[in-house]
Amino acid sequence: GENVEQHPSTLSVQEGDSAVIKCTYSDSASNYFPWYKQELGKRPQLIIDIRSNVGEKKDQRIAVTLNKTAKHFSLHITETQPEDSAVYFCAASRGGGSNYKLTFGKGTLLTVNP
């Protein structure tokens, strides 16, 4: 089955700096890669996603890049703010049929220091 590795496990940055979180996946048939933000005690919230037919996607201060050949994808947050502090999870999914189950990475605790 799919295996998703995520690093770093913790990341501390100064407000205004950029943050990068990287994930690798094992199943070459995976074609959908979402990123979720989870604040303490709250639900995972979808913040951005990318499909395998696209190499990069951007939404304001966040962007995701995908390298299908290397089987890795990354989340980039620019101009970080204290409210960006949370655990970020990457996930991978093999689309098709009625499944689309998500396989998650272990998460990255991002701390943005004011």
Add this chain to the structure above:
Amino acid sequence: EPEVTQTPSHQVTQMGQEVILRCVPISNHLYFYWYRQILGQKVEFLVSFYNNEISEKSEIFDDQFSVERPDGSNFTLKIRSTKLEDSAMYFCASRTGTGMYEQYFGPGTRLTVT
């Protein structure tokens, strides 16, 4: 904006007891999922459900687990005889339909088995 809801938010039960966790997916969604997250660990897939039947289940989803959509709105996860290791946060998620990949998560039910 419509959201997935879950009840109860916290359930405490004794080992060996049955519990039912309830979810109300977003109304026009057709695909439903249960995931769990043991404290401090990653989110893990349990089961996917479409057209009133299980599409896929993980190794975790053994004979002690069952899912049901008893009416047009609720989606339930039953654990027949709880074990200590079932203590976790259980998330329900739903997805619109074919071609729409995004999964939206509920706020979770924290299950504590004593």
